[in-house]
Amino acid sequence: xxxxxxxxxxxxxxxxxxxxxxxxxxxxxxxxxxxxxxxxxxxxxxxxxxxxxxxxxxxxxxxxxxxxxxxxxxxxxxxxxxxxxxxxxxxxxxxxxxxxxxxxxxxxxxxxxxxxxxxxxxxxxxxxxxxxxxxxxxxxxxxxxxxxxxxxxxxxxxxxxxxxxxxxxxxxxxxxxxxxxxxxxxxxxxxxxxxxxxxxxxxxxxxxxxxxxxxxxxxxxxxxxxxxxxxxxxxxxxxxxxxxxxxxxxxxxxxxxxxxxxxxxxxxxxxx
Amino acid sequence: xxxxxxxxxxxxxxxxxxxxxxxxxxxxxxxxxxxxxxxxxxxxxxxxxxxxxxxxxxxxxxxxxxxxxxxxxxxxxxxxxxxxxxxxxxxxxxxxxxxxxxxxxxxxxxxxxxxxxxxxxxxxxxxxxxxxxxxxxxxxxxxxxxxxxxxxxxxxxxxxxxxxxxxxxxxxxxxxxxxxxxxxxxxxxxxxxxxxxxxxxxxxxxxxxxxxxxxxxxxxxxxxxxxxxxxxxxxxxxxxxxxxxxxxxxxxxxxxxxxxxxxxxxxxxxxx
DNA sequence: CATGCCAAG
DNA sequence: CTTGTCATG
Numbered sequence: 001x002x003x004x005x006x007x008x009x010x011x012x013x014x015x016x017x018x019x020x021x022x023x024x025x026x027x028x029x030x031x032x033x034x035x036x037x038x039x040x041x042x043x044x045x046x047x048x049x050x051x052x053x054x055x056x057x058x059x060x061x062x063x064x065x066x067x068x069x070x071x072x073x074x075x076x077x078x079x080x081x082x083x084x085x086x087x088x089x090x091x092x093x094x095x096x097x098x099x100x101x102x103x104x105x106x107x108x109x110x111x112x113x114x115x116x117x118x119x120x121x122x123x124x125x126x127x128x129x130x131x132x133x134x135x136x137x138x139x140x141x142x143x144x145x146x147x148x149x150x151x152x153x154x155x156x157x158x159x160x161x162x163x164x165x166x167x168x169x170x171x172x173x174x175x176x177x178x179x180x181x182x183x184x185x186x187x188x189x190x191x192x193x194x195x196x197x198x199x200x201x202x203x204x205x206x207x208x209x210x211x212x213x214x215x216x217x218x219x220x221x222x223x224x225x226x227x228x229x230x231x232x233x234x235x236x237x238x239x240x241x242x243x244x245x246x247x248x249x250x251x252x253x254x255x256x257x258x259x260x261x262x263x264x265x266x267x268x269x270x271x272x
Numbered sequence: 273x274x275x276x277x278x279x280x281x282x283x284x285x286x287x288x289x290x291x292x293x294x295x296x297x298x299x300x301x302x303x304x305x306x307x308x309x310x311x312x313x314x315x316x317x318x319x320x321x322x323x324x325x326x327x328x329x330x331x332x333x334x335x336x337x338x339x340x341x342x343x344x345x346x347x348x349x350x351x352x353x354x355x356x357x358x359x360x361x362x363x364x365x366x367x368x369x370x371x372x373x374x375x376x377x378x379x380x381x382x383x384x385x386x387x388x389x390x391x392x393x394x395x396x397x398x399x400x401x402x403x404x405x406x407x408x409x410x411x412x413x414x415x416x417x418x419x420x421x422x423x424x425x426x427x428x429x430x431x432x433x434x435x436x437x438x439x440x441x442x443x444x445x446x447x448x449x450x451x452x453x454x455x456x457x458x459x460x461x462x463x464x465x466x467x468x469x470x471x472x473x474x475x476x477x478x479x480x481x482x483x484x485x486x487x488x489x490x491x492x493x494x495x496x497x498x499x500x501x502x503x504x505x506x507x508x509x510x511x512x513x514x515x516x517x518x519x520x521x522x523x524x525x526x527x528x529x530x531x532x533x534x535x536x537x538x539x540x541x542x543x544x
Numbered sequence: 545c546a547t548g549c550c551a552a553g
Numbered sequence: 554c555t556t557g558t559c560a561t562g
Contacts (some may be wrong), residue, residue, distance in 0.1 A: 012553080013556045038553085040557060071557040072552080119553060218553090218554035261553080261555070284562080285547045310546060310562085343548040344561080391562060434562095490545035490562095533546065533562080 004269050006112065007250075008035035008158030008232055010136050010215070015047055020259040025250075030156075032080045032268060033106065034198075035114035035158035039063060039099070039131070040072035042261075056141045064088040066099035073099035075114040075159070085240065092136040102199040109152065110240070115159030120180035127180055130162070134189050135249070142196050142251035151198075155240045157198075159232050160215075160262065165200065168210050169230035181231060198237060199241035201234040201267045212249040215262045223258065232265045243269040274537075276541045279522075280307035280504055282534035286346075287312070287319055295325045297522075304352045305378065307386035307430035311335060311346035311371070313507035322438030326350065338371035340480070345371035347386040347431070352378045353507045362488060364408040372405075381424065382512070384456040387431030391405040392452035399452055399523065401433070407459050413507075414468050420509050421469075428508045429470075432487075432534065437462040437472070440482050471513035472491060473506040473539045474521070484521040495530065504537045513542040 006027060011017040014036070026034070042065045052062055061076045066073040077083070084102035090103075091097025095118075103113035119138070120130030142155065148155045162187045164170040176182040194200060206212060212229025222228065234247065250264040279301060283289040286308070292425060298306075314337045326333055331350045335373070337343040355376035361368025362375075367390075389409070392402030411428065413482035420427045435458045436442040448454040478484060483498025493502065506519065522536040 016556065039558085182557095218556095220554085222554095288547060310547080490547095492545085494545095 002198050004271070005031045005266055006033050006156055006158065006234065006269075007031040007086040007115065007264050008037070008234055009264040010037040010160040010260060011117070011141045011230060012038050012262065013040040014050060015045070017259040018047045018050050022259045024170050025047060025259065025264065026057060026059075026078075027263075028055055029266075030268075032267060033112050034078040034264075035112065036078065036225075037074075037078050037114060037116040037160045037262075040063065040067065043072060049067050061103050062086045062102060064099050064102040067097040069098070073116055075099055075102045075116050076102045077102060077112055077114050079104065079106055079112070088139040090137065092133065092134075093127075094141075095133055101137075101250070104250070108216040111148070111153055111155040113155070113157040113159070115157055117160060117162045117163065122178055122180045122183060127183075131185070132179065134186070136270065138189060138193065139151040141193055141198065141235075145197055148236060148237050152221070154237045156234055156236045156240055157269075158232075158234045161190070162229060163187070163190050164229045164231055164239075165203070165233075165267050168208075168211075169203075171227045171229075181229065193235065197238065199238060201236055201244050202230070202248040202265060204241065205244060205247040212251070214249050218261050225268075226254050232262055234265060234269075236268050240267075240269065245270050264265075273386075276543070277301070277303040277538055278305050278319065278428055278430065278541075279303040279536050279538040280309070280386065280432075280506055282309040282388070282432040282504060282532060284310050284532040284534065285312045286322060288493035289531040292323050293529050294531045295321060296330075297531065297536065298325055298329060298350075299536075302535075302540075304537075305384050305489055306350040306351065307347040307384065308387040309346075309386060309534075311337065311348050311431045313337065313344050313346060314342070322518070334358045334374060334376050336371050336374040339369040341370070344523045345370055345388055347374045347388050349374055349376045349384055349386050351376065351378055351384070354529055356426075359498060362409065362412040364405065364412075366401075366408075367405055381426060383420070383427040385427070385429040385431070387433065389432060389434045391434050391543075394450055394452045397516045402452065403457070405427065406458070410461060410465065413470065414466055417469055417509060426509045428503075428506055428539075429510055430506045430537070432503060433462070433505050434503050435459070435462050436501045436503055437475070437505075439477075440480075441485075443482070443485070443499045443501075453501065465507065468505045469510065471510060472517040473508055473516050474502070474512060474537060476518040477516060483524070486521050486537050490533050504534055506537055506539050508539075512539075512541065517542050 060082050063076040075125045085105040087103050090101045116128040167173040216223040216234035217227040246257040246268040302430040332354050333424040335348040338498050357377040362373045372388045390402040392399040439445040485502050486504035488495040
């Protein structure tokens with residue numbers, strides 16, 4: 001029996017990713033649910049090859065495209081079980097229509113969210129927008145954590161957080177201390193989530209090492225040199241985290257070639 | 273001994289064309305000079321593979337990029353002999369910097385011009401601009417013709433004229449009578465050039481037949497069905513026209529695949 | 545249905 | 554360096 005697995009991947013445009021191997025990866029994955037970010041397409045713009053593959057793989061798609069800028073953002077959850085409920089946005093009116101948050105309730109008491117956190121640029125209003133998003137998201141995540149604990153549900157948030165939490169989470173941390181994604185206050189914000197009880201599934205399975213990274217710039221030979229960042233995270237409530245047996249970055253979707261500048265992040269859990 | 277040949281081709285972006293077979297075509301052509309249109313690059317933006325190929329082929333490049341809109345228009349002449357003089361624009365201040373006309377004097381008394389005539393859209397100000405361009409160009413061409421005759425020089429104008437001169441010059445002429453490129457007044461304008469003495473080299477070698485077309489939309493299966501237009505023309509003074517032995521469209525640059533939505537148009541002349 | 549531009553990543 | 558957009562062809 002295959003242990004249940006969950007995955008998250010920023011596809012950087014599902015239309016392009018489909019031409020480069022996403023479909024092969026999907027066909028081969030053992031994940032029971034996958035969080036997608038940067039889908040960058042409305043439902044009617046999804047490639048036929050993609051919707052066909054979903055049907056063939058028995059996937060349910062719940063998609064929250066950006067309603068505010070076409071061809072941008074867009075998050076989704078693929079699940080082999082049909083979701084019992086779907087919610088788009090987390091109650092932050094400034095961004096709820098931007099295609100940055102979708103959550104589904106899956107049978108068995110698991111809530112799974114797909115997150116695409118704004119990228120930010122230090123010293124600009126785009127950093128202010130990222131910080132405002134984080135403030136609201138932090139409040140929401142702490143509330144959601146407490147509510148899950150009180151109700152006996154579990155929750156996983158998979159996504160592109162655009163934050164490397166520690167010096168172990170990017171190749172050149174010294175050179176990036178003033179760059180968005182590794183700013184001190186961003187790291188503190190992330191640390192507070194862990195203090196509250198959220199568990200970083202990949203870091204827990206890879207203690208005391210650099211990486212594994214999940215994003216590499218397309219520029220230069222960043223991927224070949226593994227000059228990357230660990231910014232795609234699976235954060236989970238304790239019941240899930242305690243069941244995690246393996247949490248890995250699928251750096252080489254060997255089925256095909258690299259289909260995005262991000263690689264899939266996968267957690268495998270002990271059978272319930 | 274190879275008879276002298278001249279060619280014209282709209283490359284629809286020299287950077288893209290270089291990745292799709294233009295270089296193979298250039299390496300194989302017997303032309304002694306080639307008119308290029310829609311180069312869509314400034315000198316410093318030309319691919320290294322292109323400039324290398326020019327050096328290897330012994331070509332001289334004279335380029336008139338658009339100074340008014342980057343990535344647009346741009347005409348050039350490639351010649352195996354070094355030009356004795358170069359002129360950009362034909363004295364129409366509204367468009368002389370748009371990368372639509374360059375002419376070179378070649379050794380032996382031939383002036384060769386590369387023309388990219390505006391596309392136009394019926395009923396819009398872009399048609400007005402095309403008509404104004406044509407009015408000025410017509411004056412210039414008649415003057416140039418008379419001057420060539422008086423001085424004993426020959427002249428060839430190769431380019432994308434964006435006008436199909438007669439019903440034989442596009443597949444679906446009935447459906448295009450109200451579309452720019454086949455408007456009655458455009459055809460009359462072209463006919464007046466021939467009345468003045470300019471000679472249409474391809475039509476003279478292909479009398480009484482439909483085509484050969486030189487442009488096919490990228491949409492649908494236009495190329496495979498030969499649903500095209502003959503809008504790329506070589507117009508010449510009588511000395512050249514009388515020496516023409518063959519004038520063809522190189523529909524299948526077999527050396528590689530199709531590198532543009534236009535095909536090269538080539539004339540081969542009797543040895544002088 | 546291509547081109548190169550652009551803003552964004 | 555790549556995405557999808559856009560105006561243009």
